[in-house]
Amino acid sequence: MSPLTSYVVETLVTLLAVIALAVLVLYVARRAGVGRPGGPLELVGRLPLDGRRAVYLVRVGKTVYVVGASEAGLAKLGELPDEGLELPAVQTMPRSFSDALARALGREGPASPRPTSDEA
Numbered sequence: 001m002s003p004l005t006s007y008v009v010e011t012l013v014t015l016l017a018v019i020a021l022a023v024l025v026l027y028v029a030r031r032a033g034v035g036r037p038g039g040p041l042e043l044v045g046r047l048p049l050d051g052r053r054a055v056y057l058v059r060v061g062k063t064v065y066v067v068g069a070s071e072a073g074l075a076k077l078g079e080l081p082d083e084g085l086e087l088p089a090v091q092t093m094p095r096s097f098s099d100a101l102a103r104a105l106g107r108e109g110p111a112s113p114r115p116t117s118d119e120a
Contacts, residue, residue, distance in 0.1 A: 001009075029035070044064060045057035055077070056067045064085060066077040 040059075040061050042059040043056065044059045047055045049055065053068070053070045056069060058065045058067055059082065062082040064080045064082055066079065068075045068077045
């Protein structure tokens with residue numbers, strides 16, 4: 001075997017080992033729950049103002065913060081007590097790609113049922 005061939009084979013084996021290790025680490029991290037939301041922080045509502053600006057309602061414990069987001073960063077606009085504040089349940093992320101695609105195409109998906117004409 002020529003030195004060039006052995007170098008290419010060694011490089012490919014090393015690359016495959018690194019890829020296998022990366023997949024294993026991602027699998028273990030996902031099973032361990034790394035990256036899942038947790039704790040007392042909850043996104044309650046979002047109002048997009050334009051492409052780069054939005055207002056968010058974020059619940060931390062028993063307080064709801066009103067936060068403005070723009071290209072300049074985040075800014076606290078105010079805070080509300082959680083008592084007496086009736087907020088609808090908001091799903092912040094689609095459960096799967098098919099749900100997100102159905103919502104984007106305007107079709108009814110399992111995670112986002114449309115109101116019937118009786119409810120509207």
